[in-house]
Amino acid sequence: MFSKSCEYAIKAxxxxxxxREGVQCVRVKEIAKGINAPEHFVAKILQExxxxxxxxxxxxxxxxxxxxxxQINKPVLDIVLLIDGDGILNNCVLGLEHCxxxxxxxxxxxxxxxxxxxxxxxxxxxxxxFNNLLVAKEAVLFTD
Amino acid sequence: MFSKSCEYAIKAxxxxxxxREGVQCVRVKEIAKGINAPEHFVAKILQExxxxxxxxxxxxxxxxxxxxxxQINKPVLDIVLLIDGDGILNNCVLGLEHCxxxxxxxxxxxxxxxxxxxxxxxxxxxxxxFNNLLVAKEAVLFTD
DNA sequence: ATAATAAAAGATATTTTACTCTTTTATTAT
DNA sequence: ATAATAAAAGAGTAAAATATCTTTTATTAT
Ligand code: SF4
Ligand code: SF4
Numbered sequence: 001m002f003s004k005s006c007e008y009a010i011k012a013x014x015x016x017x018x019x020r021e022g023v024q025c026v027r028v029k030e031i032a033k034g035i036n037a038p039e040h041f042v043a044k045i046l047q048e049x050x051x052x053x054x055x056x057x058x059x060x061x062x063x064x065x066x067x068x069x070x071q072i073n074k075p076v077l078d079i080v081l082l083i084d085g086d087g088i089l090n091n092c093v094l095g096l097e098h099c100x101x102x103x104x105x106x107x108x109x110x111x112x113x114x115x116x117x118x119x120x121x122x123x124x125x126x127x128x129x130f131n132n133l134l135v136a137k138e139a140v141l142f143t144d
Numbered sequence: 145m146f147s148k149s150c151e152y153a154i155k156a157x158x159x160x161x162x163x164r165e166g167v168q169c170v171r172v173k174e175i176a177k178g179i180n181a182p183e184h185f186v187a188k189i190l191q192e193x194x195x196x197x198x199x200x201x202x203x204x205x206x207x208x209x210x211x212x213x214x215q216i217n218k219p220v221l222d223i224v225l226l227i228d229g230d231g232i233l234n235n236c237v238l239g240l241e242h243c244x245x246x247x248x249x250x251x252x253x254x255x256x257x258x259x260x261x262x263x264x265x266x267x268x269x270x271x272x273x274f275n276n277l278l279v280a281k282e283a284v285l286f287t288d
Numbered sequence: 289a290t291a292a293t294a295a296a297a298g299a300t301a302t303t304t305t306a307c308t309c310t311t312t313t314a315t316t317a318t
Numbered sequence: 319a320t321a322a323t324a325a326a327a328g329a330g331t332a333a334a335a336t337a338t339c340t341t342t343t344a345t346t347a348t
Binding site: 025043047051057058060063064 | 295
């Protein structure tokens, strides 16, 4: 469904939202540990999220990654679009390249419903929504 | 969503179901052309489907791949499970490895609905169902 | 100013997925 | 029997995704 990069991006964002108290930053090392992902790999992903203003970053001591209230309130879709592109919303289940509703693949009608569900899930839910479950201890970001 | 192999497997199966009149076989070359896929790649995939009895095959002149009525009436899920495994039904959106409903990831509740939809789509629809749309010219397997 | 810290950037390595090419085996028509 | 046909099998290549390692740059505390 998502690329590994995208999974890490979502989990990292939720982790930052959760850890951050006030305006304090959280370091990649801690993030990587908290979501059980390779440190330098998530670093690269977070750099991109930062460049695109989905999260914020600070260099030097006490530096790290953080998110503003506004950033935490963004839908998860924003992250997905940034990392994986819009394929999940637009691509075909069967990989047809130039299909249309007037010339659909056999699975189109059935798959449309799924795609709508996915779109809904990703744009109705914010980083905060998923973070809330974490804070309420109704969910985790890490198992082993 | 599906691997390329799986996309080809589904499209090829529908193509065989559609082309096959009586017990006649259809050659890989024709199949590959009909679904716009690399010939030797689909050959390999079809060999596996054949080994696992999801389709049938015959060597020599007039040989090729074909499907029995029973095979055509199987749900598309059978093909997916064979090629991609059950990941699509069981894996986590966020890639947690040992999660459970009692220790779910933040997206679990939302994602459960999607997964159920996918499962439904794949087990309620047979190769025949999708082939019917093709025969009725309400769908295509190939665009360019 | 200096040293320590942590992200940014870039280069390299590994693994998985996708695809191609060649040889072998089974079947059939002549 | 023989030649033609088409799948089966196997080896090899290419590209993309994932992961690691190293160097540079910005920030801050001393
Ligand atoms: S018709 Fe719909 S499901 Fe089919 S290829 Fe196009 S977008 Fe995908
Ligand atoms: S709880 Fe559900 S969505 Fe989350 S990782 Fe497990 S299966 Fe996936």
